Amino acid sequence: MAVISRGFGGHRRESDPSLPPGQYLTTDFPVLSAGPTPRITTDEWEFSIATESGAVHKWNWEQLHALPVVDVDTDIHCVTRWSKLGTHWRGVSLDTLFEGVDTSYQYVMEHSYGGYTTNVPLADLMGNKAWIVTEFDGAPLDPEHGGPARLLVPHLYFWKSAKWIHGLVMQKTDQPGFWEQNGYNLYGDPWLEQRYS
């Protein structure tokens, strides 16, 4: 039984069934990152998927945009407890990017420009659940929010949606990435409140 904090509760937020446990609604778009924002131009941007065979599948900016671009409307949930509902993105589904990729590994390490990494099971990137996005709310994605391109995996806490995405490397086992080595959960399901390790 939790202790009662005397006098607390007068300014509570409305509850919303769209909010996972322990989250509060924000209309801002807060930023969380560990260091300076990398400045990557679309000319130099490149994305790759590397597999256990040594194959590296690469896309530059034009090649990415030659693929089917889809609209994504989704809620996002940051481990620092803000959630933002009904966000609008445009990008390319990971299902599309993985079409020609042959791998038997079940885990993925996401690598960003700047060195950030985060791990995710391959199953969480497949089935219309994850995208490489380049637009937010109808405008090119700002660098501080991960532009020119970030991963979007909105059913997991938002640190799994790596900003400044540079590539995916298939992993035989589920190895921890950057935040996962710094106290955060290996998987990060917001509905199960898997915040910390």
Place this chain on the structure above:
Amino acid sequence: MSDVTTPQLQENGVAAASAVDTTVWRVGTVVAAEPESTSGRSLIIDVPGWGGNLAGQHTDLRLTAPDGYQAVRSYSIASAGPGERIELAIDEVPNGEVSPYLVEDVMVGDQLELRGPLGGWFVWRPEDTGPVQLIGGGSGIVPLISMIRSRAAANSTAPFRLLYSVRAPEDAFYRAELERPAPGLDVTWLYTRRTPDDWARPAGRITPADLAAATLPPSENPMVFVCGPTGFVEAVADALVGLGHPAARVKTERFGGA
């Protein structure tokens, strides 16, 4: 980052030796509350079972209303080291849900719950002997004062510099403490809206020139910790990289929301 090795918290003496469970909620009792600025307050809280914390870590804080409604927020810890007494410093977010309660309502003797410490990245350890540049904006001073206190408690001789940006003189947290710095700690104040009388630098937002003039240069290879609101952190981190600091030597923490 793949090129940075980050020891697990458990390898450090603070939390590890006692194998304290950092995932459980502990009941804390407020033992002191002091105003820190026109909009902030520090709280000293006794937390039986707390296993100590590293400088720069944060804690989850949970409030429960009489009808069972709960709200949780994360706050940086202003204190560091072993022991079951911690200090937080909270800036009131207008129309916030939790911060107004902590700044205006909570009283000595009141209870709340804490879980932690959390975070293993934005931390300074007393065994780190290299030069450190701290850059804080507003209540972003909180994890930095924790590092300053940790350095003093350890009698560390690591060179420390602090650049602290506030809107106006009365907005500073921990002013008295920062005006009597320990040897080897150099403090520079910067005012963005109104300066004290006879202050050479006009009020204004921090610029690359301020950073070049009042922070450790890249040639000394400092570890740089930047904490403040997002716009401040973005501007400072960009300028530091522009001055030649490797991105991997610039650690940032931002706050926003409520």
